[in-house]
Amino acid sequence: MPMRSFLLLAPLIAIVFANISRAQETQNEAANAKQSSAAIQTEKDSKVTAPKVIVFDVNETLLDLAGLKKSVGEALNGREDLLPLWFSNMLHYSLVETMSGEYHDFSEIGTAALMMVAEREGIELDRESANAAIGHSLRSLPAHADVREGLERLSKQGFRLVSLTNSSKVGVETQLKNAGLTELFEKRYSIDQIEKYKPHPDTYQMVLDDLGVQPGEVLMVAAHAWDLAGAKNVGLQTAFVKRPGAVLYSNVQEPDVIVNDLNELADVLSEAKQ
Template sequence: MVRGKLKKVAGSLVLGVGLMSGSVMAGDVVEKPKVLIFDVNETLLDLASMRSSVGEALGGREDLLPLWFSTMLHYSLVSTVTRDYHDFGQIGVASLRVVAQNNGVELTDEQAKKAIITPLLTLPPHPDVKEGLARLKAEGYKIVSLTNSSNKGVQAQFENAGLLPYFDARYSIEDIQIYKPDLRSYEWVLDKLDVEPEEAMMVAAHGWDVAGAKEAGLQTTFIARPGKALFPLSKKPDHVVKDVNELADILQ
């Protein structure tokens, strides 16, 4: 499929959103997306619930949870660049052991798995998620997910979080073994959806995710969850919102 550039056409939605939200400037014309593509971990599901299990594994250092997750993302990119694929769960376990070693904590593979696997599969949704998704679905949007987690992993996560009814499809990079934010991961899901880049919007709480999607030509929304910030050198997303409900306000 040939991917075109964003077209400003008659009948497009005029989004007069202020500077406080970091969205498009008032008067800019942006075509409404046909498909909303949601990231999963931290965007929809609250990773904070893993603080106790990860902290216990790291000798009481609950403050190291963000470092573990960023280390996992770091080595997922290493996996893609070196073409040495390991699934996200394996990388998560190995990354926890790296963080433990760097902080003088002895941690076995089994201990790392216990701290990560079950808690990661049972993450609760953020309080705004179900209401926001229901509103977007009621507006007629096709809603899908694109995650670095495995197919079985995201299936279990959505079942446990009660999110299955809100999604038309779930996509995992496991099928192509190329982690986000590699541009090929976004191009792959666009082909699966049979839409042009400008017809889809990536929604994520990670600056690196919206940066990758933006470079691939998608519309983007950054959900500014606590502790999350955009990378100043990346292209700005089309919208910056505090939660899924605010996105629903914009797209209604």
């Protein structure tokens, strides 16, 4: 092709290739949107059947732990990044006590765990300061933004609502009162009634026995994979709430439903009742 002809056609060629490129981008965007939509739909898919009773974990599932991060961080010389390590240690040693036949309430274990983290990191921290950092914040955690509306919707749909927590009986009563949630629950269970921590099977069985219901008639709701694993092991239906940073454990059965918040759970259960 003569150079002059090529120069005359060059703008047209550029336009054609630009249109082809744009068409490919549009197809990719549509494919991505379809894939995203499919992912959302899959996530909302549910195997749950309408339960008679819904059991809610409290800490992190209903109550926002963000406020605890500040006080624990201050006790650890500003190391707020150590909160996950402290929380993991607290859960770890609650299980150690359950398996070894010991029992201290959750705040006592939390205090000891905080002192362990401080010692490991070379931070000076006495028991009184550690206890103060945990006690006040743990008792005054606010509810997540979706919680009250979600619980009210579930209650209006006719579900019996109870809570089950590793916090002490006195502790959870104070927590729910300060969060303005007390009246939304028929009963508020604490593991200190049997001195074994979740996910021990006896903790869930305690609730079943007291309410006189069968495992399949109960849905356990939590933001912790270990809690749902324990509930599933007893035969309860399970729902995972994806609070920030919460992930599932792949070596156990998947939850019957996965939701982003309690309003989405109310939507799912409303459909399950139909």
